[in-house]
Amino acid sequence: MELTMYDKLLQLPLFQGMSKFDFTDILEKVKIHFNKYEPGSCLVRQDTPCNQLIFVLDGEVQIESNDKTHKYTLWENFKSPNVIEPYSLFGMRPYFTASYTAVTEVNTLNIDKSYILNELCRYEVFNLNYMNMLSNRSQVIYNKLWNAHIGKTRDKIINFLLLRCMTPYGAKKLSIRMEDLARLIDDTRINVSNVLNDLQNRGLIQLGRRTFSIPELREVVQLLDKKD
Amino acid sequence: MELTMYDKLLQLPLFQGMSKFDFTDILEKVKIHFNKYEPGSCLVRQDTPCNQLIFVLDGEVQIESNDKTHKYTLWENFKSPNVIEPYSLFGMRPYFTASYTAVTEVNTLNIDKSYILNELCRYEVFNLNYMNMLSNRSQVIYNKLWNAHIGKTRDKIINFLLLRCMTPYGAKKLSIRMEDLARLIDDTRINVSNVLNDLQNRGLIQLGRRTFSIPELREVVQLLDKKD
Numbered sequence: 001m002e003l004t005m006y007d008k009l010l011q012l013p014l015f016q017g018m019s020k021f022d023f024t025d026i027l028e029k030v031k032i033h034f035n036k037y038e039p040g041s042c043l044v045r046q047d048t049p050c051n052q053l054i055f056v057l058d059g060e061v062q063i064e065s066n067d068k069t070h071k072y073t074l075w076e077n078f079k080s081p082n083v084i085e086p087y088s089l090f091g092m093r094p095y096f097t098a099s100y101t102a103v104t105e106v107n108t109l110n111i112d113k114s115y116i117l118n119e120l121c122r123y124e125v126f127n128l129n130y131m132n133m134l135s136n137r138s139q140v141i142y143n144k145l146w147n148a149h150i151g152k153t154r155d156k157i158i159n160f161l162l163l164r165c166m167t168p169y170g171a172k173k174l175s176i177r178m179e180d181l182a183r184l185i186d187d188t189r190i191n192v193s194n195v196l197n198d199l200q201n202r203g204l205i206q207l208g209r210r211t212f213s214i215p216e217l218r219e220v221v222q223l224l225d226k227k228d
Numbered sequence: 229m230e231l232t233m234y235d236k237l238l239q240l241p242l243f244q245g246m247s248k249f250d251f252t253d254i255l256e257k258v259k260i261h262f263n264k265y266e267p268g269s270c271l272v273r274q275d276t277p278c279n280q281l282i283f284v285l286d287g288e289v290q291i292e293s294n295d296k297t298h299k300y301t302l303w304e305n306f307k308s309p310n311v312i313e314p315y316s317l318f319g320m321r322p323y324f325t326a327s328y329t330a331v332t333e334v335n336t337l338n339i340d341k342s343y344i345l346n347e348l349c350r351y352e353v354f355n356l357n358y359m360n361m362l363s364n365r366s367q368v369i370y371n372k373l374w375n376a377h378i379g380k381t382r383d384k385i386i387n388f389l390l391l392r393c394m395t396p397y398g399a400k401k402l403s404i405r406m407e408d409l410a411r412l413i414d415d416t417r418i419n420v421s422n423v424l425n426d427l428q429n430r431g432l433i434q435l436g437r438r439t440f441s442i443p444e445l446r447e448v449v450q451l452l453d454k455k456d
Contacts, residue, residue, distance in 0.1 A: 001433075006414075016439075020388050066346075067374060070377070075349070077424075086368070087362075087363050087366045087367065087370075088363070089359075089363065089368075090356070090359040090360045090362075090363035091359075091360050091361075091363030091364035091365075091367045092360075092364050092367065093367040093371075094363075097370065117352065117355070117356060117359075117362075118352070121352075121355055121359075122350070123351075124345065124346070124349075126351055127345070127355065128318070128345060129361060130359070131317075131318040131319075131345075131349075131358070131359075132318045132319050133319075134315075134317050134318075134322075134359065134362035134363055134366065135316070135317065135318035135319030135320075135362055136318075136319035136320050137317070137319075137366045137368040138315045138319075138320040138365045138369055139315065139319045139320065140363065140372055141366060141369040141373060142315075142325065142369055143321075144373060145369060145372060145373065145376075145391045146391075146392060147391065147414050148364075148373075148380060149298070149411050149414075150384070150392060150412070150414035151414055152414070156378070156414070163373045163376060163379065164373065164374060184378070185377075186362060186378035186379055186380070187377050
């Protein structure tokens, strides 16, 4: 493993701040798998058990969250370096909450759960990074919960997205029937249709069949609470 | 420290599953503070830094969460054994999200953050308990987020409570002006007033001045999605 690879690994969430010395030590004890995914191939399927940490070293990944009960699917993307659902490895629901597919060529580093607890968590920096990451996630979501206020139709649609998206920025896509979205936000189909068409006219979303795409969620979020 | 005290400590969240041997070892290395609180005295104030784990060994504690921006306050209680906000010790918002007051006489065991990371997290059982607890919290809240659907006025009020309460059962109290609650759930004051009066007539809540009390949230939650 050349120096640049080390540097890349030390940029990964959870490994940040570790010394190269510790990292060499880890590589001797921990079994690490490197995987390569072609564009379009699936890294992880929603609702399958999460029993490893998957670090995305290179490339872009699409997240697909499907709510079967309420009949909609949400897509967003993320780029390397990143780690897939570190909050799904422990706890009472150790299953992936979404599916992850390679958009570009993707390289990953995978470590089994047993090594995380028995070896990696013995390193104070790694353990602190993990504790911080888990705590931060619940703090961010808790904050969302308390601020999940309801407004007019447009605000309700924006809040629906903000509550469910990993990040409040970047491209998103939602596949849902207008009547289902209207039902979920307790509004009428005609109001939902008017708001979505207005957003399309402003160039902020693209409407498709049972689908709409948002090139940049941040620009839509800026409309929150505006009168017009 | 007598045997019964050990047994009590080993029942605490985070210590469950540890051996008495490990626990004796911990007690030699870790500075532990025991505190006693009289009924009505405050253990922790909302928005103050969280730099210790506070284990509630005996007694009942009231949680008070105040949302200054949206002008309401929510109360609920919990009983020992418990630990106060283990998810606020790490992460980017290491502040208590609520105030905690003794309802009965309360005994606590406090451990500073430095000992948690440097000593306690070295014990695999403790660390696993902590990881599970943090992961579980984000899983529970994430699940709430995705299921935070909007319905008619009564459903919206119940959802408002469910999103914000620690537990979906037990006694709760909310101090809020009817017009503020109506605004937060995007409904009219008269609809909110009608629903709250109907719930009072059913014996499920007690209305006070700018306040309502719920003896058992579970019974109110059972009304969700019912037509009448």
